[in-house]
Each structure stands twice: as structure tokens, then as C-alpha cells.
Amino acid sequence: MKLFCIMALLIIAGCHGQQSAFTGLGPVSSRITLLTWIMIIGAALITLLICALILISIAGPAGWRHKLTDKKSIVWGGIVFPVVTLTALLVYGFLILNAGGALIQAENPVHISVVGEQWWWRVIYRYDDGRTTESANELRIPTGRPIEIELSTADVIHSFWIPAYAGKIDMIPGRTNILHFIADKPGIVTGQCAEYCGGAHALMSFYTMAMAPSEYDAWLAKERTNARPALEKEGEQLFLSGGCGGCHTVRGIRADGRIGPDLTHVGSRLSLGAGILPNTAEGFAKWISQHQTVKPESLMPPFGIFSESELQSLSAYLNSLE
Ligand code: HEC
């Protein structure tokens, strides 16, 4: 019993905060939360009713017991009631599945594509003029506007889930799935890959930051620009000579690799390694020297080639890419 209580407490504690479907920060997730409550409370009431009926059938007065075996009771209680309840829930569930889509028709949505990669997220902001800007492991969105996210994958099946805003949708090879939602107010929440996708699946997280529309526009304008000229010349040199540019893009310098995350403005992001390390100079140093320990199986090759001071300047350079 004690163990059960502890487990239950742990599970309930997991429901709180940044990564919870009960937070309901937008109209889509609020509807999902309402459906969840209807299911939980409904299931509890029906369970109580069944328990009462069992008790009556065992120890109730003879008249009541007789009534229970009535053909009428069986047809109404055993067939009509479950069919009507389950059909109503099914229809309601379909309406909720469609809730995001209905929101979008009203207004011109913000277009973002997210590509699942083992084990990080490629995020592409799409503009009306057809141009794009790439980022990674973080989604920034304006509040109050419908968001349309195109979900695809570069390798295996992943599942994109921001519980505070919407239900999860799989990223399936060869397909593009669409997710719609709205963020009601500014704030930061986390999301997670929700489909086992290999070794570092549990370490495939990301942040979502909802911003006031004017702040978002200013941020996006900055995100579109090239990397600022390096203050850390030595760090930039190490980045280029270390071969980092073969896999990473830093717009504005000779680094246009497409295998790993775009690092043009990596210093302004909220985390490193898909939600694994803090975005600080120490975080960068730790990522470069120990990513195979903090994120085992990560597809970035180990780099043991840098001396301590080289590691410092390389990290300072990356941290300055705001
Ligand atoms: C063979 C390709 C490859 C090379 C070369 C490479 N990386 Fe990476 N890098 C990756 C991949 C893939 C990831 C994503 C790993 C993950 O999160 O699972 C990554 C992630 C990162 C991140 C975290 C980015 C983020 O958005 O969180 C940083 C910082 C980084 N690399 C820096 C470097 C530096 C510095 C070098 C050169 C010393 C380098 N990388 C060389 C493939 C590479």
C-alpha cells in the first residue's frame, strides 16, 4: 500500500508544470484536457455504479435482484447505455481531433516545419515569400495566432508532442503530417519525442517559447540575419579547422554542413543537445568534450582533439553566436 501511494504520488508529480497535458495553455489542449476529465470522471462514476449493481445482485433485497435480471434492465443497461455513451464519446473525440484544423481556417497561420532527426529537431521557419530560416531544438511562436506545423522525419518514426498546447502527432517516413494549435499567453514549456526512435530517444526533448507577436517578429527578424562577426576569432578559426562546418551551418562564415543542427544563433537558444545541457559557455564545452557521455549514441562524432584553452575559446565563440 505504501509503495502504491509513493508510486501514485510520483505519477501525479509528473503531471505538473512545463510538460503537462493538464496545463492547457491553448484552445486545442484545453479541449483535450476537458475530454480527459470527462473520461476520468465518467469512468469513475460508471465503475461506482457497476460496484453498486454487483453488491445489489449479491446481497440486495429479492425484489431488486429480480429487477436486475429483467430483460428490460439487460437491454437498457447492457446494450443501449454502453452503445449510446461510447458513440457520444467517439463523436466528441472526432470533433476534438479536428479542433486545431477548424481554428486555422479563420486566419493566415504561422508556418513552421519540424523534421525529426535521431535525436534532435530541425526547425524551419517559412515565410510568405517562400524563403526559410533554419534553427533547431527550440520552437518560438507568437501568441494568439494559429500555428501550423508540418511534421516529417529524416530517418525513423518520431512523435512530436508539446502536451501544454496539443496532442501528439507521429512523424512518419515518407509522409508530412500537420499539427495546428494556438498559444494563449507568453511562456516557456517543453516537448518531447513520444515514439521510441533508438538509443537517445529519451534525450530528445525541446523547448517551446510563446512570445507576444511584436517580440516574436523582432526575434524572427534577428533569426533571419547571418551570424554576427566573431568576437572570438580564435574560436571561429577552431570551428572551421576542426571540421565542424562539415556538419553544421553558421550563416555568414564558410560553414554550411546540413547533417547537424544549424548553429547560426545557437547562443540564443534555451538549451543544447535537444534540451539536455544549459546554454552556457560551460554547457558548450561539456557538449563538445563529453557529448558521448551526456547523450550516449549521439550522432556527432567524439572530439578529443582540443586542448583545454582551445575548448574554452571554441565554447566562448559558440556562446557568442546569439
Ligand atoms: C559528423 C557530423 C558532425 C560534426 C563533424 C560535428 N557535429 Fe556537432 N552535431 C552533430 C549532430 C548530429 C548533432 C545533434 C546531436 C544530438 O543532439 O543528438 C550535433 C550537435 C551539436 C551541438 C548542439 C546543438 C544544439 O542545437 O543543441 C553543438 C553545439 C555542436 N554540435 C557543436 C559542434 C562543434 C563545435 C563541432 C566541431 C568541433 C561539431 N559540432 C562537429 C553532428 C556533427
Ligand SMILES: [Cu+2]
Ligand atoms: Cu524518439
